[in-house]
Amino acid sequence: MTKTDYTFCEAVAYTDLAAQYGTPLYVYSQEKITQAVTHYQQAFATLQPLICYAVKANSNLSLLRYFARLGCGFDIVSGGELARVLAAGGQAAKTIFSGVGKSVAEIEFALNSGIYCFNVESLPELARINDIASRMHKIAPVSLRINPDVDANTHPYISTGLKNNKFGIAYADALTAYQQAAASPHLHIVGIDCHIGSQLTDLSPLIEALERLLLLVDQLAASGITLSHIDLGGGIGIVYHDEPVPDLAAYARAVISRLQGRAIRLVLEPGRSLVGNAGVLLTTVEYVKPAQTKNFVIVDAAMNDLMRPALYDAYHHISNITDPAGETFLADIVGPVCESGDFLAKERMIAAQSGDLLAIHSAGAYASSMASNYNSRGRAAEVWVNGNQHHLIRRRESWSELLSNEQSCLC
Numbered sequence: 001m002t003k004t005d006y007t008f009c010e011a012v013a014y015t016d017l018a019a020q021y022g023t024p025l026y027v028y029s030q031e032k033i034t035q036a037v038t039h040y041q042q043a044f045a046t047l048q049p050l051i052c053y054a055v056k057a058n059s060n061l062s063l064l065r066y067f068a069r070l071g072c073g074f075d076i077v078s079g080g081e082l083a084r085v086l087a088a089g090g091q092a093a094k095t096i097f098s099g100v101g102k103s104v105a106e107i108e109f110a111l112n113s114g115i116y117c118f119n120v121e122s123l124p125e126l127a128r129i130n131d132i133a134s135r136m137h138k139i140a141p142v143s144l145r146i147n148p149d150v151d152a153n154t155h156p157y158i159s160t161g162l163k164n165n166k167f168g169i170a171y172a173d174a175l176t177a178y179q180q181a182a183a184s185p186h187l188h189i190v191g192i193d194c195h196i197g198s199q200l201t202d203l204s205p206l207i208e209a210l211e212r213l214l215l216l217v218d219q220l221a222a223s224g225i226t227l228s229h230i231d232l233g234g235g236i237g238i239v240y241h242d243e244p245v246p247d248l249a250a251y252a253r254a255v256i257s258r259l260q261g262r263a264i265r266l267v268l269e270p271g272r273s274l275v276g277n278a279g280v281l282l283t284t285v286e287y288v289k290p291a292q293t294k295n296f297v298i299v300d301a302a303m304n305d306l307m308r309p310a311l312y313d314a315y316h317h318i319s320n321i322t323d324p325a326g327e328t329f330l331a332d333i334v335g336p337v338c339e340s341g342d343f344l345a346k347e348r349m350i351a352a353q354s355g356d357l358l359a360i361h362s363a364g365a366y367a368s369s370m371a372s373n374y375n376s377r378g379r380a381a382e383v384w385v386n387g388n389q390h391h392l393i394r395r396r397e398s399w400s401e402l403l404s405n406e407q408s409c410l411c
Contacts, residue, residue, distance in 0.1 A: 006319045006359065009280065011388040014321045018282050018357050022396060024301035024380040025282040026368050028063065031386070032278035033364075037070050040270060043252035047259060047266045050116075052096050054234050054271025055081040057365040062384055062393040063275065064088035073116065075234070075269040079106035082113060092116075096231070096269070098145065098195070100125075100167060107132050107140075117141040119193045119231070121168055126181055133186035142181055143191035143231060146174045148212040150196050150205050168194065174216050178225050189225060191267070192217060195233030198272065201243045203251040206232060210258055217264070230259070231267035238276040240362045241315040246273075272365040279364020281306055281380075282321070283344075285356045286336070295331035297352045302335025303342040304377050306363060307370040310341045317361040318345055326351030333358075337375050368394075376402055 007014055009027050017027055040051055052073040055064065059081060064074070065088040073094030074085045085095055092113040097106075100121045107129055110118065120126050120142050133140040147168030169177050181187050194209050210232060217227055232255070236246050259266060283301035290296075308314035318333060320326060331352070333345040344360060352358065371379045378397030383390055 006324055007321055009385045009390075012385050012390050014280070014282055014359055015357060017383055017385075017390060018284070018321075021381050021383055021392060023282050023284045023357070024305045026363065026380055026382040026394075027280045027282060028058075028060075028275070028364055028382070028384050028393075029278045030066065030384060033063070033066065033275060034070070036274045036278065037067070037072065039248060040268065040274075043248050044255070044266065044268070046256055049266040049268050050094065050229070052094070052267060052269045053274055054269050055085065056369060057271030058275045058279070058367075058369050059084050060368065060382055060393055061088045062391075064090055067274075075271070079103070079109050082106075082110060082115070086113065096143070096193075096267070098193075098269075102128075104128070104132060108136065111136055111138050111140060115141075117143045117190050119143050119145045120177075120181075121145050123169070123173075123177055123180065126177065126184070126187070130184040130186045139186055139188050141188050141190045143189075143193045143227075143229070144169055144174065144177055144181065145193040145195065146171055146213060146216065148194050148196065148209045150209045150212065171212065171216075175219060175223070178220055179223070182225055189227065191227050191229035191231055191265075192220075193231035193233065193267075195235060195269065198235050199237040200235045201237040201239075201246050203236065203246055203248075206235070206251060207254045207258075210255060214258060217262075227264060229265040229267050231269065234269040234271050234273070236270060236273040238273055238362060238365075240276075241317060248273075276365035277362050279362070279367065281360040281363040281367060283358050283360060285352050285354055285358060288331075288353055294347075295329060297331045297333045297350060299333060299335060299344070299358060301344065301360065301380070302337040302375075302377065303339065303344075304337060304372045304374045305335070305380050306344060306360060306367045307372075308366055309344050309346075310339075311370075316344065316363065318348060318350060319359050319361065320351045320356055321359050322356040323351055323353075326353075326356075337377070373397075373402060378402055 052075040053067045054075045068090045075096050076082050077099035092115050095115045097110050098119040129140045145168040283299040287298040303310045328349045328351045335342045381396040382394035384393045
C-alpha cells in the first residue's frame with residue numbers, strides 16, 4: 001500500500017474531509033465499490049448471475065442507489081431494509097428476503113412490494129407465508145435456505161452453515177420441506193439457497209456446499225420439483241490484515257464448471273466483499289495516556305462507531321494520516337465509551353499524539369450499519385468520494401435528534 005493510499009481517498013485528502021465534516025467520519029470510495037462489483041460481474045460473466053448486494057453490510061441510501069445503478073439486486077433481512085431499497089430506487093423484483101424471523105407485517109409488505117422471492121428458513125415460516133399469501137389472494141415466490149452442514153472455518157459468531165446454527169432448514173429435512181411447499185396452494189417454488197458463513201478466505205467450503213445443493217436439485221427434479229435458480233449466498237472475505245486474498249476467479253471457474261449444462265440461474269449475495277475495503281473511518285486523537293502497564297491512545301471514535309473489534313476481536317489496520325512517519329510506540333487504541341470493551345485495536349504499534357488524524361481501514365462493511373447511540377453518542381457522518389468530488393451522504397446526528405423520539409413522562 002502506498003503513502004497516497006494512506007492519506008487520500010481517490011483524489012481527496014483525508015485531512016481535507018476531516019476538516020470539512022469533522023470526526024468520527026466514514027468515508028467511502030466509489031471507485032473501489034465499482035471495482036469490486038466489476039470483479040464479480042467479470043468472474044461469473046458466462047452465467048450472467050443476479051448479484052444481490054447484502055444490505056446489512058452497509059445500508060446507506062446513496063450506496064444502495066449506486067448498486068442499483070450498477071444493475072445489482074438486493075438481499076435484505078428486514079422490512080426496514082426493504083424500505084431502504086425501495087427509497088433508493090432499487091427494484092423489488094430483484095430483491096430477496098432472507099432472515100430467520102420474518103414478521104407478519106414484513107411478509108405482507110414484501111408481498112405487496114412484489115419481491116423476487118423469500119429465502120425461507122423454517123417450516124413454520126413456510127406455513128406463515130402460505131397463510132398470509134392466501135389471505136392476501138397472492139402467490140408467494142419462495143426459495144428454501146438449506147443448511148448444508150458445511151464448516152466455513154470462520155469466526156463462530158459469523159458461521160451459519162453448521163447444523164447447530166439457527167439458520168436454514170436442515171439438509172436431512174430438505175426434501176420434506178420442498179414437498180410441503182409444493183403442496184401449499186399459495187406458494188410458488190423458485191429456487192434453493194444456502195449461506196454458510198461470512199469472511200471466508202478459503203472458498204473451498206463454498207464449493208462443497210454447492211455440490212451438496214446440486215445433489216438436492218437432482219433429487220427434487222426426480223420428484224417433479226424443478227427449480228429456476230440456485231443461490232450460493234455471500235460470505236467471501238476481504239483482507240483486513242494478513243489473511244490470504246480470496247481467489248474469486250478460481251471460485252467462479254469451479255461454480256461455472258458445476259453449473260455448466262444446467263438450466264438454472266445463479267444468484268449471489270455478496271456484501272462485505274463489495275464495500276468492506278471501500279470504506280475508512282477517520283478519527284481524531286483526543287489524548288495519549290501512559291499508564292502503569294500500557295499506553296492508551298484515546299480517540300473520538302468508539303465501539304458504537306465500529307463494533308467489530310469488541311464483538312469479534314476483529315483486526316482493522318490503523319494508520320496515522322497527520323504524521324505517517326512519526327515515532328511509533330505500543331498502545332491500545334480506545335474510544336471514550338465507558339466500557340473496558342471499547343477498543344479499536346490492542347497492542348498496536350502506532351505513532352500518535354493529541355490532535356492527530358487516524359484512519360481505521362476496511363470500515364465500509366459492518367461499521368455504520370452496526371452503529372448505535374450508546375452513551376448517547378450521535379452517529380457519525382458519512383461521505384461519498386468520486387475522484388476529486390465528495391458529498392455528504394449522512395449528516396452527523398445532533399444531540400437534539402437523539403432526543404427527538406422520546407417523551408417525558410411524569411411517572
